[in-house]
Amino acid sequence: MAHRGTNGSKLFMTVLCMVAVCGAIPITDLLDRASQHSDKLHSLSTILTQELDSHFPPIGRVIMPRPSMCHTSSLETPTDKDQALQVSEANLMSLARSLLQAWMDPLVVLSTSAHTLPHPSRNSIFNKVQELQEHSKNLGDGLNIVSGKMDPMAQTISYLPYSNNIGQDKISKLTNFQFLLSCFRRDSHKIDSFLKVLRCRAAKMQPHLC
Numbered sequence: 001m002a003h004r005g006t007n008g009s010k011l012f013m014t015v016l017c018m019v020a021v022c023g024a025i026p027i028t029d030l031l032d033r034a035s036q037h038s039d040k041l042h043s044l045s046t047i048l049t050q051e052l053d054s055h056f057p058p059i060g061r062v063i064m065p066r067p068s069m070c071h072t073s074s075l076e077t078p079t080d081k082d083q084a085l086q087v088s089e090a091n092l093m094s095l096a097r098s099l100l101q102a103w104m105d106p107l108v109v110l111s112t113s114a115h116t117l118p119h120p121s122r123n124s125i126f127n128k129v130q131e132l133q134e135h136s137k138n139l140g141d142g143l144n145i146v147s148g149k150m151d152p153m154a155q156t157i158s159y160l161p162y163s164n165n166i167g168q169d170k171i172s173k174l175t176n177f178q179f180l181l182s183c184f185r186r187d188s189h190k191i192d193s194f195l196k197v198l199r200c201r202a203a204k205m206q207p208h209l210c
Helices: 002-022 027-053 058-063 089-102 104-114 122-147 170-202
Strands: none
Touching: 027 122, 027 170, 058 170, 089 104, 089 122, 089 170, 104 122, 104 170
Protein backbone atom coordinates (compact mmCIF):
# COMPACT_ATOMS: atom_id res chain seq x y z
CA MET A 1 0.00 0.00 0.00
CA ALA A 2 2.79 2.42 0.95
CA HIS A 3 4.59 1.66 -2.33
CA ARG A 4 1.54 2.49 -4.43
CA GLY A 5 1.01 5.69 -2.42
CA THR A 6 4.63 6.73 -3.01
CA ASN A 7 4.35 6.12 -6.74
CA GLY A 8 1.09 8.07 -6.87
CA SER A 9 2.65 10.99 -5.02
CA LYS A 10 5.65 11.06 -7.36
CA LEU A 11 3.38 11.03 -10.39
CA PHE A 12 1.25 13.83 -8.91
CA MET A 13 4.26 16.01 -8.26
CA THR A 14 5.80 15.21 -11.65
CA VAL A 15 2.66 16.48 -13.37
CA LEU A 16 2.56 19.61 -11.24
CA CYS A 17 6.23 20.32 -11.87
CA MET A 18 5.48 20.15 -15.59
CA VAL A 19 2.77 22.73 -15.05
CA ALA A 20 5.13 24.98 -13.12
CA VAL A 21 7.55 24.93 -16.05
CA CYS A 22 5.25 25.30 -19.03
CA GLY A 23 1.72 25.89 -17.72
CA ALA A 24 0.45 23.39 -20.27
CA ILE A 25 -2.19 21.58 -18.23
CA PRO A 26 -5.59 23.23 -17.64
CA ILE A 27 -6.53 24.08 -14.08
CA THR A 28 -9.53 21.75 -14.38
CA ASP A 29 -7.18 18.79 -14.82
CA LEU A 30 -4.98 19.96 -11.96
CA LEU A 31 -7.95 20.25 -9.62
CA ASP A 32 -9.16 16.84 -10.71
CA ARG A 33 -5.83 15.29 -9.77
CA ALA A 34 -5.70 17.25 -6.51
CA SER A 35 -9.20 16.05 -5.64
CA GLN A 36 -8.21 12.46 -6.28
CA HIS A 37 -5.18 12.93 -4.05
CA SER A 38 -7.20 14.49 -1.22
CA ASP A 39 -9.68 11.63 -1.46
CA LYS A 40 -6.85 9.16 -0.86
CA LEU A 41 -5.69 11.26 2.10
CA HIS A 42 -9.11 11.12 3.74
CA SER A 43 -9.54 7.41 3.00
CA LEU A 44 -6.18 6.60 4.57
CA SER A 45 -6.97 8.63 7.69
CA THR A 46 -10.26 6.74 8.03
CA ILE A 47 -8.51 3.36 7.74
CA LEU A 48 -5.91 4.45 10.29
CA THR A 49 -8.60 5.62 12.73
CA GLN A 50 -10.36 2.26 12.47
CA GLU A 51 -7.10 0.38 13.03
CA LEU A 52 -6.29 2.39 16.13
CA ASP A 53 -9.85 1.96 17.40
CA SER A 54 -9.47 -1.84 17.44
CA HIS A 55 -7.60 -1.71 20.78
CA PHE A 56 -8.87 1.52 22.30
CA PRO A 57 -9.67 1.45 26.05
CA PRO A 58 -13.28 2.35 27.04
CA ILE A 59 -12.04 4.98 29.50
CA GLY A 60 -10.37 6.74 26.58
CA ARG A 61 -13.75 7.45 25.01
CA VAL A 62 -14.91 9.05 28.25
CA ILE A 63 -11.95 11.40 28.68
CA MET A 64 -11.34 12.20 25.00
CA PRO A 65 -11.53 15.96 24.28
CA ARG A 66 -14.45 17.34 22.30
CA PRO A 67 -14.03 18.01 18.55
CA SER A 68 -14.28 21.73 19.28
CA MET A 69 -10.88 21.42 20.97
CA CYS A 70 -9.09 20.48 17.75
CA HIS A 71 -6.35 23.05 17.11
CA THR A 72 -7.92 23.93 13.75
CA SER A 73 -11.38 24.66 15.17
CA SER A 74 -10.70 28.40 15.27
CA LEU A 75 -10.62 28.48 11.47
CA GLU A 76 -14.09 29.33 10.18
CA THR A 77 -15.02 26.90 7.43
CA PRO A 78 -18.24 25.93 5.61
CA THR A 79 -20.11 23.24 7.52
CA ASP A 80 -21.63 21.51 4.49
CA LYS A 81 -21.59 21.44 0.69
CA ASP A 82 -24.32 24.08 0.34
CA GLN A 83 -22.27 26.54 2.38
CA ALA A 84 -19.09 25.65 0.48
CA LEU A 85 -20.84 26.45 -2.79
CA GLN A 86 -21.40 30.01 -1.50
CA VAL A 87 -17.68 30.59 -0.84
CA SER A 88 -15.43 32.03 -3.53
CA GLU A 89 -12.92 29.78 -5.29
CA ALA A 90 -9.98 31.72 -3.89
CA ASN A 91 -11.27 31.48 -0.32
CA LEU A 92 -11.91 27.74 -0.63
CA MET A 93 -8.37 27.22 -1.86
CA SER A 94 -7.06 29.39 0.97
CA LEU A 95 -8.97 27.29 3.52
CA ALA A 96 -7.72 24.01 2.06
CA ARG A 97 -4.12 25.24 2.10
CA SER A 98 -4.48 26.63 5.63
CA LEU A 99 -5.73 23.27 6.92
CA LEU A 100 -2.89 21.39 5.23
CA GLN A 101 -0.36 23.83 6.64
CA ALA A 102 -1.85 23.45 10.13
CA TRP A 103 -1.15 19.70 10.07
CA MET A 104 2.54 19.77 9.23
CA ASP A 105 3.74 19.78 12.87
CA PRO A 106 0.95 17.59 14.33
CA LEU A 107 1.67 14.87 11.74
CA VAL A 108 5.30 14.91 12.86
CA VAL A 109 4.09 14.45 16.44
CA LEU A 110 1.89 11.52 15.39
CA SER A 111 4.80 9.95 13.53
CA THR A 112 7.28 10.21 16.40
CA SER A 113 4.68 9.10 18.95
CA ALA A 114 3.62 6.03 16.96
CA HIS A 115 6.92 4.29 17.76
CA THR A 116 6.06 4.07 21.46
CA LEU A 117 2.29 3.83 21.15
CA PRO A 118 0.91 1.11 23.49
CA HIS A 119 -0.93 -0.60 20.65
CA PRO A 120 -0.28 -4.03 19.04
CA SER A 121 -0.44 -2.50 15.54
CA ARG A 122 1.94 0.38 16.23
CA ASN A 123 4.29 -0.57 13.37
CA SER A 124 1.41 -0.53 10.88
CA ILE A 125 0.11 2.71 12.42
CA PHE A 126 3.55 4.29 12.11
CA ASN A 127 3.80 3.34 8.43
CA LYS A 128 0.36 4.77 7.69
CA VAL A 129 1.13 8.01 9.51
CA GLN A 130 4.27 8.37 7.43
CA GLU A 131 2.15 7.86 4.33
CA LEU A 132 -0.20 10.57 5.57
CA GLN A 133 2.77 12.90 5.91
CA GLU A 134 3.90 12.17 2.39
CA HIS A 135 0.43 12.63 0.88
CA SER A 136 -0.11 15.86 2.84
CA LYS A 137 3.21 17.37 1.80
CA ASN A 138 2.77 16.49 -1.86
CA LEU A 139 -0.82 17.73 -1.92
CA GLY A 140 0.28 20.94 -0.22
CA ASP A 141 3.09 21.45 -2.74
CA GLY A 142 0.64 20.83 -5.55
CA LEU A 143 -1.93 23.28 -4.21
CA ASN A 144 0.78 25.91 -3.89
CA ILE A 145 1.21 25.68 -7.65
CA VAL A 146 -2.51 25.55 -8.42
CA SER A 147 -3.22 28.55 -6.17
CA GLY A 148 -0.70 30.56 -8.18
CA LYS A 149 -3.00 30.25 -11.17
CA MET A 150 -5.94 31.67 -9.20
CA ASP A 151 -6.93 34.96 -7.59
CA PRO A 152 -4.22 36.28 -5.19
CA MET A 153 -6.56 35.59 -2.24
CA ALA A 154 -5.89 31.89 -2.82
CA GLN A 155 -2.30 32.52 -1.67
CA THR A 156 -3.44 33.58 1.80
CA ILE A 157 -2.79 31.10 4.61
CA SER A 158 -4.13 31.31 8.17
CA TYR A 159 -1.57 29.93 10.61
CA LEU A 160 -3.00 27.75 13.39
CA PRO A 161 -0.43 26.89 16.08
CA TYR A 162 -0.31 23.44 17.67
CA SER A 163 1.27 22.46 20.99
CA ASN A 164 2.39 18.88 21.65
CA ASN A 165 0.15 17.28 24.28
CA ILE A 166 0.30 13.53 23.54
CA GLY A 167 1.07 12.70 27.18
CA GLN A 168 3.23 10.10 28.92
CA ASP A 169 1.08 7.36 30.47
CA LYS A 170 -0.57 4.61 28.40
CA ILE A 171 -4.13 5.93 28.52
CA SER A 172 -3.10 9.52 27.78
CA LYS A 173 -0.98 8.46 24.81
CA LEU A 174 -3.73 6.39 23.24
CA THR A 175 -6.45 8.94 23.95
CA ASN A 176 -4.55 11.99 22.71
CA PHE A 177 -3.20 10.11 19.69
CA GLN A 178 -6.72 9.01 18.78
CA PHE A 179 -8.09 12.51 19.35
CA LEU A 180 -5.42 14.15 17.18
CA LEU A 181 -6.02 11.59 14.47
CA SER A 182 -9.78 12.15 14.62
CA CYS A 183 -9.17 15.89 14.17
CA PHE A 184 -7.03 15.18 11.12
CA ARG A 185 -9.69 12.87 9.67
CA ARG A 186 -12.28 15.62 10.07
CA ASP A 187 -10.04 18.21 8.42
CA SER A 188 -9.01 15.89 5.59
CA HIS A 189 -12.69 15.48 4.80
CA LYS A 190 -13.06 19.28 4.67
CA ILE A 191 -10.07 19.60 2.36
CA ASP A 192 -11.43 16.89 0.10
CA SER A 193 -14.86 18.55 0.02
CA PHE A 194 -13.43 21.99 -0.80
CA LEU A 195 -11.31 20.62 -3.63
CA LYS A 196 -14.25 18.71 -5.09
CA VAL A 197 -16.31 21.92 -5.13
CA LEU A 198 -13.41 23.75 -6.79
CA ARG A 199 -13.10 20.98 -9.39
CA CYS A 200 -16.84 21.16 -10.02
CA ARG A 201 -16.79 24.93 -10.48
CA ALA A 202 -13.75 24.83 -12.76
CA ALA A 203 -15.57 22.32 -14.94
CA LYS A 204 -18.60 24.67 -14.93
CA MET A 205 -20.90 21.93 -13.67
CA GLN A 206 -24.32 22.76 -12.29
CA PRO A 207 -24.28 23.18 -8.45
CA HIS A 208 -26.61 20.22 -7.90
CA LEU A 209 -24.08 17.97 -9.64
CA CYS A 210 -21.19 18.99 -7.38
